[in-house]
Amino acid sequence: MLVLAKNWVLGSAFLSCSGWLLSALGELNARGYGIALLAGLALWWGFGRSVCGSFPWKLSVGKLRWRCGHAFPAIFLLLACLTGIGGLLYPPNNYDALTYRVPRVLHWLAEGRWHWIATCEQRMNISAVGMEWLMAPLVSLTGSDRFFFLINWISYALLPGLVYATFARLGVNRRQAWVWMWLFPCAYGLVLQAGSIGNDAFAVTYFLASICFTLEFRKSGKAADFYLGMLAAALLTGSKASNLPLLLPWALAALPGVRLLKTRPLGICLTTVVCITISFLPVAWQNVKHTGDWTGDPLSRSGMKLTNPWHGLLGNGLQWICQNGVPPIMPAAKLWNAKVNDWTQSPALQPLIHDFPRLSLACAELQQEEVAGLGLGLSTLLLVTLFAALRRSPGKLRPAASKLLICLGGWVALTVYMLKMGSESGARLLLPYYPLLTASVLFLPTSANLARKCWWRTLACLAALSALPAVVLTPSRPLWPAVSATEKLASACPGNALVARIREVYRVYHDRNDALAPLRKHLAPEDRIVGFLGEDDPQVSLWRPFGLRRVVEIPPHEPPLLLKRPWRMVARRELFPLNFSEPMEKWVYANGGRVIASEWIITKASRGPQQWFVIQFDPL
Secondary structure, three states: OHHHHHHHHHHHHHHHHHHHHHHHOOOOOOOHHHHHHHHHHHHHHHHHHHHHHHOOOOOOOOHHHHOOHHHHHHHHHHHHHHHHHEEEEOOOOOOHHHHHHHHHHHHHHHHHOOOOOOOOOHHHOOOOHHHHHHHHHHHHHHHHOOOOOHHHHHHOOOHHHHHHHHHHHHHHOOHHHHHHHHHHHOOOOHHOOOOOOOOOHEEEEHHHHHHHHHHHHHOOOOHHHHHHHHHHHHHHHHHHHHHHHHHHHHHHHHHHHHHHHHHHHHHHHHHHHHHHHHHHHHHHHHHHHOOOOOOOOOOOOOOEEEOOOOHHHHHHHHHHHHHHHHOOOOOHHHHHHHHHHHHHOHHHHHHHHHHHOOOOOOOOOOOOOOOOHHHHHHHHHHHHHHHHHOOOOOOOOOOOOOHHHHHHHHHHHHHHHHEEEOOOOOHHOOOOHHHHHHHHHHOOOHHHHHHHOOOHHHHHHHHHOOHHHHHOOOOOOOOOOOHHHHHHHHOOOOOOHHOOOHHHHHHHHHHHHOOOHHHOOOOOOOOEEEEEEOOOOOOHHHHOOOOOOEEOOOOOOOOOOOOOOOOEEEEEEHHHHHHOOOOHHHHHHHHHHEEEEEEEOOOOOOOOOEEEEEEEOOOO
């Protein structure tokens, strides 16, 4: 499995470098990617095989049968198959991806290069681009987004081998490492994103690879292992800026590699250049260039930057407990949310809400990939393991002090995140942090004996199986006839608010991949350029079929003079006063346009129907 993981890291690094290089050449298109992939295959054939090792082409049927006969591997294989089926059956519908990650890729491909996009949705510009550089060749060569889920699914399939190898190299008892290599991938956030295009779960693979390969270098002494660890760490930051604190535990693991500066200076220098290219640094530099701040949000309009670190620690702690304590099915979600709302509105908590504006302790009726983290099952199992291990007679710690220091670095990284960053989806963003937190519990000397206990193994199976309802019932990719069944249920129970909400949620998720499709019938085939005024809206619909037309963002506070008439524009009414300081009708009339159609569309169940307009600008 490590051979596959090494090739995945090497391939990801190559695609990230290719994206930036083709952008610099103005050849970010199908032709450019075709040439780049051929060159990459030649390089891998010449050098990559020696770096990564030989593929395990032979499949041991006996070994596979043995694994399927044991509960923990069988549960993982079941979840992996179900998530793969979900990814094949449903088009990607992760809302953030449809709002800014996929659109930014389409903008770059239309321009033939990465560029700073004039848009109301600044996440298109300021966010990390690791996932996008893996998406770009898929959409440019296939003209479809249906294969995007493979990025997360392949990463998910690599987790067991990486978890075992990393935990074993850290000094965790090998029996415990074997059990947890199957249990850890059952975290709700990992399972729900395995068939999705969210960009949190696939970073877990990079983090595990960075620690695993770097620790392997200590044993093997091979410089290639250290280089792969560097690449994986860079890819980790390139996938999301919230992963930057995790460079600390990697740096602690990489300290013995300093000697390579003397023995292999050229290799270290070349790898460092590649790491800079595939990390968050290029985006950070562009953010400084265009906004004056490396985060791209100097005024903290997003509310993510925390000014009071103690309120950050308290808010993130409460949110972490709540989001990781939610069961896969929560029938009392409405009652819980009402209680939480009353609690957060109390005067005592107003200072916390003021300093942590995006704090959310609410929960949904079903686990959703947007907020899911470790999950109730594994969280409970880890707590039981911790308390049971502490109650038993103490033993001698197995791992070396240097490896304990790596795990301590993970806790320091977690603390830095909690002090500085305030998101409503903390449990999800912390997915790459959980491996070291889990390993810290397994370091307790008496925890290894628990894996032999029948009661603990039964509890572990239940914890792993608790992810199954989340996979089957998830609104994103339900593995049952959710839309038709909820329609019949709503007909049988008219007036039932809970049934009506369940039906609405499943229907909205079912249509989300092409949510603005009703507007396309008002666009003529000759409309090669369509203006768009939206914010946190899934504009991908207007690009379909990919390559037919180009969507141009309407810059805020500027008239759309850059477009040649005639042209059409799609817009949401509420955004005109915010972006142009005047009502829609007045702005349209002043710019010589007229409304030709409108549609009521639901893009989020929590928002309800919103009115969208198609505006025609005739020749002057």
